[in-house]
Amino acid sequence: MTATEPAPSEADSERHFERYFEDVIARDQRIEPRDWLPEAYRKTMIRQIAQHAHSEIIGMQPEGNWITRAPSLRRKAILLAKVQDEAGHGLYLYSAAETLGGDRDDLTEKLISGRQKYSSIFNYPTLSFADVGVIGWLVDGAAICNQVPLCRSSYGPYARAMIRICKEESFHQRQGYELLMTMMTGTEAQREMVQDAVNRYWWPSLMMFGPPDDDSPNTAQSMAWKIKRHTNDELRQRFVDMTVPQAEALGVTLPDPDLSWNADRGHYDFGAIDWDELKQVISGGGPCNTERVERRRAAHEDGAWVREAAAAHARKQQQRKEVAA
Amino acid sequence: MTGEWPLYEVFVRGKRGLNHVHVGSLRAADDDMALHNARDLYTRRNEGVSIWVVKAADIAASSPDEKDPFFAPSGDKVYRHPTFYDIPENVPHM
Numbered sequence A: 001m002t003a004t005e006p007a008p009s010e011a012d013s014e015r016h017f018e019r020y021f022e023d024v025i026a027r028d029q030r031i032e033p034r035d036w037l038p039e040a041y042r043k044t045m046i047r048q049i050a051q052h053a054h055s056e057i058i059g060m061q062p063e064g065n066w067i068t069r070a071p072s073l074r075r076k077a078i079l080l081a082k083v084q085d086e087a088g089h090g091l092y093l094y095s096a097a098e099t100l101g102g103d104r105d106d107l108t109e110k111l112i113s114g115r116q117k118y119s120s121i122f123n124y125p126t127l128s129f130a131d132v133g134v135i136g137w138l139v140d141g142a143a144i145c146n147q148v149p150l151c152r153s154s155y156g157p158y159a160r161a162m163i164r165i166c167k168e169e170s171f172h173q174r175q176g177y178e179l180l181m182t183m184m185t186g187t188e189a190q191r192e193m194v195q196d197a198v199n200r201y202w203w204p205s206l207m208m209f210g211p212p213d214d215d216s217p218n219t220a221q222s223m224a225w226k227i228k229r230h231t232n233d234e235l236r237q238r239f240v241d242m243t244v245p246q247a248e249a250l251g252v253t254l255p256d257p258d259l260s261w262n263a264d265r266g267h268y269d270f271g272a273i274d275w276d277e278l279k280q281v282i283s284g285g286g287p288c289n290t291e292r293v294e295r296r297r298a299a300h301e302d303g304a305w306v307r308e309a310a311a312a313h314a315r316k317q318q319q320r321k322e323v324a325a
Numbered sequence B: 001m002t003g004e005w006p007l008y009e010v011f012v013r014g015k016r017g018l019n020h021v022h023v024g025s026l027r028a029a030d031d032d033m034a035l036h037n038a039r040d041l042y043t044r045r046n047e048g049v050s051i052w053v054v055k056a057a058d059i060a061a062s063s064p065d066e067k068d069p070f071f072a073p074s075g076d077k078v079y080r081h082p083t084f085y086d087i088p089e090n091v092p093h094m
């Protein structure tokens, strides 16, 4: 640079960074922490990661409900490991949110005050042990459909968390399906429990993919930023296509009279989803919304003294070290 | 409040013979708790044989921007690479 050249203005360097950001996205590379980001990208990403983290954390409750009543030590050990994984998933994701400047305390506060949402599916009750199997098969199955493409999300820490999560989800889905297979070879009453759980969880599982594409205003921007790789309806169709043969192999009926193979499309057609129900559950009116958030709040508040004691202990240890030094 | 608990970055050696690799972060009151939490969070399936934790505040980092002049010194030194040198085909084992 020569002395006569004017110093670049702030707007110039902002444009330079923006071009660089867009270039990284265009070349399908990853955005990394401390990169310059458009503020809207940062906000969208923090919100998406936080809501995903909240879903993992709240998602421990429906299944956790059955840990003490698991029918065998084997099933109990498996269920404990699964629920512990979900806690882990939540923590990987809060860790990713922190790389964008999201603060864990603040995110937890937003969850327990109802200002941030989590997946609608966890607002349904778990009425029998078959629900544990159906959640593993359908709910974790739907989560896998959603999450596999997110392993290529443009934000590096989120994509890496997703890779770790997807590896573990496979265990979740398989243990659920195996549990159901076991029940299906049991008594008539057990088979009825499985069918009943499938009847209750099928439609809410389809709703996990979110509103239909023509009612999903943020999808276009998220796809342009490569935060999202497929639309809600594409992923929902993929899930239906994957699940139908699994249901046949299991010997259960999916509760949709309109479900049938469409040879022209090369996909299964399926019936209309009750979007009013999704809206109602998302806006707090599902069967268990209040219970789930209250449980999370109680756990957070009951744990306050432990967090304070640990911090006090750490301070004391530090002081002792300084005196000794 | 976890706000009082510092952020730790976690590095795991997957197996003997490999370097420690950054796997993520966590919050803990002190180093001991950070190590235990890291074990529970990042090595539930034998993903590691050794863990390092370090307070995020203690890490000095370059900017991740690839066009950062910080990395410019190595950009024009092609002679550091073996392919820079032409060796006749008939010279063996090189």
Ligand SMILES: [Fe+2]
Residues within 6 Å of the ligand: A056, A085, A086, A089, A165, A169
């Ligand atoms: Fe999960």
Ligand SMILES: [Fe+2]
Residues within 6 Å of the ligand: A086, A140, A143, A169, A172
């Ligand atoms: Fe899962």
